[in-house]
Amino acid sequence: DTEVTQTPKHLVMGMTNKKSLKCEQHMGHRAMYWYKQKAKKPPELMFVYSYEKLSINESVPSRFSPECPNSSLLNLHLHALQPEDSALYLCASSQELRGVDIQYFGAGTRLSVL
């Protein structure tokens, strides 16, 4: 089983709203990731959690706030977003395999900011 589950699949929010994206995996992976993907572009790394601790923040604006409540869950809290933040938000997880990480992705949350 290589399933990463993301909810919701679609989200529309105004610039003053607060919302959260959720990601769940039950593969025992100890690294989890948030990516942002714009149309016809590759995924861009936002955050990396390793053993439930934030290890990488790729200079993401503070209106995006990640949270890792436990080893299976990853949240992304959204507040005061801008229209240019509209994108596909992907969650991934990985477990080091023979010294290399293969990342498994969820289906993503399609976010529209009005």
Place this chain on the structure above:
Amino acid sequence: DQQVKQNSPSLSVQEGRISILNCDYTNSMFDYFLWYKKYPAEGPTFLISISSIKDKNEDGRFTVFLNKSAKHLSLHIVPSQPGDSAVYFCAASAVGSARQLTFGSGTQLTVLP
């Protein structure tokens, strides 16, 4: 500066023929390479990978070739099937930062029946 490049945004191939997708990289610290396939409205799906200590890895219809001296890798799909139509991303991982992937811009493969 793009460290991983896929110079062909699209490729069309007839069903049953070979599909060859190319990827170039500039960072000599990359030591592991992966190919992902992405259908619309889905997340990227891991397809096949190769370590820099090898020059070829094969899995069923999919074979990845690595030419380190040219900093070039390619994905061969044979025979191509209509269900292979998707966007293919090449990704690379560097020594000491295996938890970060650098993606290419993707190639849209269309397999014509």
